[in-house]
Every structure is written in structure tokens, then in C-alpha cells.
Amino acid sequence: MRSLWHKLSVGGKLALIIIVSYFAVALWGEVSYRIAKANDVTPSYNQVRDDLRYLPPSLEHPMGTDNLGRDVSKRLVQGARIAFHVGIMTSLIAIPLGVLLGLLGGYFGGKTDSVVVWLCASIASMPGLLFILAISMVVGQGLLGIYLGIGLTTWVGVCRTIRAEVMKHRNRAYIQAARVLGYSHFRIMFRHLLPNVSHIILIQFSIRFPSAVATEVFISFLGIGVQGEPSWGIMINNARLRLWQGVWWEMTFVSLAIFLLVLSFNKLADDLRDILDPALRSGK
Amino acid sequence: MFRYIIKRLLELFPTTLGIIVLTFMLFHVIGSSPAMVVLGKNATAESIAAFNTKYGYDKPLLIGDGNVFDSQFFSFAKNLVKGDFGISTEYDEPVSEILKRGVGPSLTITLPILLGGTVIGISLALLCAAFRGRIVDKGILMISTVLMSVNYVIWVLLGQFVFAFKCGLFPIWGYESAIYVVLPVIIGIISSLGTDIRFFRTAILDEIYKPYVRTAYSKGLSHTRVLTRHVLRNALIPIVTYISLSIPFLFTGSLMLETFFGIPGLGNVSINAIHSADMAVVRAVVVLGALLYQIVNLFTDILYALLDPRVRLT
Numbered sequence: 001m002r003s004l005w006h007k008l009s010v011g012g013k014l015a016l017i018i019i020v021s022y023f024a025v026a027l028w029g030e031v032s033y034r035i036a037k038a039n040d041v042t043p044s045y046n047q048v049r050d051d052l053r054y055l056p057p058s059l060e061h062p063m064g065t066d067n068l069g070r071d072v073s074k075r076l077v078q079g080a081r082i083a084f085h086v087g088i089m090t091s092l093i094a095i096p097l098g099v100l101l102g103l104l105g106g107y108f109g110g111k112t113d114s115v116v117v118w119l120c121a122s123i124a125s126m127p128g129l130l131f132i133l134a135i136s137m138v139v140g141q142g143l144l145g146i147y148l149g150i151g152l153t154t155w156v157g158v159c160r161t162i163r164a165e166v167m168k169h170r171n172r173a174y175i176q177a178a179r180v181l182g183y184s185h186f187r188i189m190f191r192h193l194l195p196n197v198s199h200i201i202l203i204q205f206s207i208r209f210p211s212a213v214a215t216e217v218f219i220s221f222l223g224i225g226v227q228g229e230p231s232w233g234i235m236i237n238n239a240r241l242r243l244w245q246g247v248w249w250e251m252t253f254v255s256l257a258i259f260l261l262v263l264s265f266n267k268l269a270d271d272l273r274d275i276l277d278p279a280l281r282s283g284k
Numbered sequence: 285m286f287r288y289i290i291k292r293l294l295e296l297f298p299t300t301l302g303i304i305v306l307t308f309m310l311f312h313v314i315g316s317s318p319a320m321v322v323l324g325k326n327a328t329a330e331s332i333a334a335f336n337t338k339y340g341y342d343k344p345l346l347i348g349d350g351n352v353f354d355s356q357f358f359s360f361a362k363n364l365v366k367g368d369f370g371i372s373t374e375y376d377e378p379v380s381e382i383l384k385r386g387v388g389p390s391l392t393i394t395l396p397i398l399l400g401g402t403v404i405g406i407s408l409a410l411l412c413a414a415f416r417g418r419i420v421d422k423g424i425l426m427i428s429t430v431l432m433s434v435n436y437v438i439w440v441l442l443g444q445f446v447f448a449f450k451c452g453l454f455p456i457w458g459y460e461s462a463i464y465v466v467l468p469v470i471i472g473i474i475s476s477l478g479t480d481i482r483f484f485r486t487a488i489l490d491e492i493y494k495p496y497v498r499t500a501y502s503k504g505l506s507h508t509r510v511l512t513r514h515v516l517r518n519a520l521i522p523i524v525t526y527i528s529l530s531i532p533f534l535f536t537g538s539l540m541l542e543t544f545f546g547i548p549g550l551g552n553v554s555i556n557a558i559h560s561a562d563m564a565v566v567r568a569v570v571v572l573g574a575l576l577y578q579i580v581n582l583f584t585d586i587l588y589a590l591l592d593p594r595v596r597l598t
Contacts, residue, residue: 122302125581127536127573130554134566137558138310214435218540221437224558233437240441244449255438263433270429 012271015264029081045074064249075230086216087209093151098158106166199276210265303574369568390537390549397472409484432478443471457546468541488519532576
């Protein structure tokens, strides 16, 4: 891990620092959310204050207040919390699923592989965003629908890259040696193959995360996703109504918050790909 | 060649079956009762029964009672083959009619976006390749990363705010004349440009270090000629695949742009259907999009086999 840090470009290091700071902010948001929930009080980011509506940024409210007098900066923190929930939860669904199926298909080949390829092809042909929306609609509104919708559709990319990589390794000497030693298929797959393709998991995580966040923003913006909690999508939807009347702060800060996080992840993903997967190195 | 086409056609069956099973599972098995969703919590038992009979939701799920094929699954699959997507619970008219009406408006924005985006994307990617590793390349690359990090929602709102509201260059909402589609098209192009440029650039740079390029240079051909006549032609293979994959979306439209600019295309129809829980319509667009994807894929594969004999052998 330490050598990885040294290999990152300056931009990549900066991106990683930004991501870690976002994560810290999200953790802080989680703690304040939990405390408010445990004490059964309305959390400060949801308290309606009629006397504080549409206040421009000031020392007290560094990012201003919204249409119900709620502090934008506090809501942004909660938005970060939800974004990380979505990024991590969808990865926890998509990556194990993709890795498992990719390993199975790539290692066994034959009929098992045909089933894996068939599953991938069926899911991949679904119109992406609409399929995710349909899943969230069917599962019910809220975060669970988003987790399942994004998680169950985006494992295909993970599966395909893992499968392709495993197929390259399948006939190498170390795998043949393991087979001769009489190790079980399970052991070969998870103890021998997996560590050698694990860099793909890191790359895929950094690619999937920002797109999951962006999708959540879109779904919540449409009013199908998160309810009652200040997701970034809901904040944008809220802010757009008064943007025309000169209330610029909520929109600007939410947009910047999303942009910075997604940009950092994109930059980090680029760097990780260059470092960990020389074959994919772009333009060298 | 003939054998390849037959083989490829046969491969179509399992995937199509997969698509039908997946959509059926999603909408009929996991989903809550459509009657409850449409009629609301206060619906009476009679009205729910009448609703279910009318739309066929009272049949058994997989295997029919008397006739084995008289179930929701088989009538769904059978009607699909006939091009009958059921009846919209929201508008009370055949879904196929709604779909037919939506395709035209969708095409008026998605087609210019695809064409414009591809031309601009390839030109900029060629520019990158010509000046690879230098400031122009790095600049374009950096701008593309920035472009692809801006959320789609923000592109739309920013575009509407700046160009339509502040500058008054375009109408904000509606679908009456050509001017109404200009802003959605511009936003559509910009929002996908970052990803496009990066993909095209990689495709071109993958070719540029191959021996035939060196040969072309050593023949004394100009930089431009080598890039456009030799490199681009070979790089077009991955590029065409990439573009062909977005063809199904030409028809199913853009969810975001159509909703926000009030364009009565399929994207708009789908979002409305999701809001009103009009399952038949959502299901139809999902299935149609997936089947179109299959067909487009089939054609690209056959086209490759025709153009490149190596494909046929593997």
C-alpha cells in the first residue's frame, strides 16, 4: 500500500487526500445522524427555522440556508454520508457478485462459463438507467431500492474484467502446480487466482464509486430515491426552484461538492489503472 | 460465413430468453400488486378483482391452471412476440401506441447528439493523438476528465439557467419547433463528450505504435495523411462498436433531457410511467431497449465477420 502511494501522480495524491477528507466528513455526518436518532430529536440539518430562510453565506452559516431555513453546510455533510453509503453498499453487492461469477466462469470454462456469459449478456443488454429506476420502483422507494438497483446491474463490468484476467492465468504454471498438488478448486480459485487478480477489484471500485454516486444523485433528484434525508440529489432539486430568483448558494455548493468528489475518484481511477494494469496504460 | 451467421443467430435465443425472464421476474414476481399501486390503499376488493381481470394480473404466474400456457409468463412472452405490450394503466390505451408516438421526438434529439458527439469527439481525439504527450493532448485530456465529472443533472440545470434564462437564447421548455431541441442537443453532446474523447483517444493511440504506421511515415506520407487514412481506419473498429452500443438508446431516448425540456419522447414517457407506477409502459421500454441492443449487437458482429475474416474463425 505504501509503495502505491509513492507511485501516484501529484494529482492522484491530491485526489486521494480529497477522497479521504470526504470520507472523514461522511463519518462525522454518520455520527451526528446516529446521535440525533438515538436521542430521538430532529437533527439540526432537518430543523425548520422560518426566521432563517434564504440567508446568504455568512460566518454563522458558511454556505447559507435553504428554503426552510436549514443550514446548507450541515445538509451537505449528510449528503456526503449518503453518497458514501451508496458507493460502499453498491460495491458490496456488485463486487463480490462480479468477482465470484468472474472467477467461476474464467476458471471452470465450459458450461459454467456459458451460464456466466449468458447472465452478463442478459443484464448488459438492459437499458441501464431505466432498469435501475425500474428496480428501485419495484423494490420500493428509499435507499434499499437504490442499493439493489445499482448493485444488481453494475456487477457485469467487474465480472467481465475478472473473467478475462482469470482466463489468462488459468493455464499458467502456478495454477497447474496447484492442481497437481491436489488442491481443491475452491482453494485454487480463492487462494491462488484471487490474489493475482485482486488489483482489478481496486480499479473497479474506484471506477464504480463515482458512477454510483452520480446515479444516486439522479434518482433522488427525480424523487424516486432517498426520502426525507438530504441526499445531494434532493438538495439540487430543492435548490433549483429558487435559483432563478438569485438564491445561488445551495445550488453552487452542492454542485461543487458532487463535482469535486467525482473528479477525485475519476483521477484516482486513472492513476490506479496506470499503476496496476500496465496493459491498459493509456497512450504510452 | 454462413455458418457463423447461423451460430450467431442461435446465440440470440438464450439471451432473449434471459431478458424476458429478468423483466418478468422484476415486474411480476418481485413487484407489489399493480392494482394496489394504481388504485391506492382505499381500493375495494371488487375494484381490485376487476382491475386484475382487465389487465390479466389474475392469472397464475408461471403455469396456467387448465391450459398450461394460460399464465402471466406465457401471455407476456406470447404478446411480446406479437408486438403487443399490454395496456397502459395510466392512459388506458395500448402501450404500443404510446411507444410509437414517443420514438419520433426521441430521435430528434438523440440522433443529433450521437452524430454531433461522435464527430466532435473523434476530431478532438485525433488532435490528441497528433500532439500526444504534449500540452494540447494533456489539456484536452484534463478537460475531458473534468467534463465527465460534472453530474448530468447539473449540466441540464446550468444550461437552462445560463443559456435559456439569463441569455434568453433558447426556449426553456417545450417541443414546438427546431429551436426547442438545440439546447438539449448541446447539453447532450457536452455531457457525453468527456467519456467519448477518452475512449476514442485510447482507441487511436492503440494503433499509433504499430509497425504499419512506421511504414507509412517512412514512405514519406504527411502526418495528417497517416493519421486520417491509416490510423483512423483501423481505430474505427473499436470506435464503431462503442458507437453501435448506443444505438438502442436512440430509440428509448434520454430520460433526463426529455423530462427537463418537455420533449414528448420515450425517455419522458418512461419517467412519467415510473412516477405513476405504470408498469406496462416501463416494462415495454425496458424489454424493447434490451431487444434492440441484441439486434444491434448481432448486426455489428456480422458486419465484423464480413470485414475481418479472423472473427469468423474464433
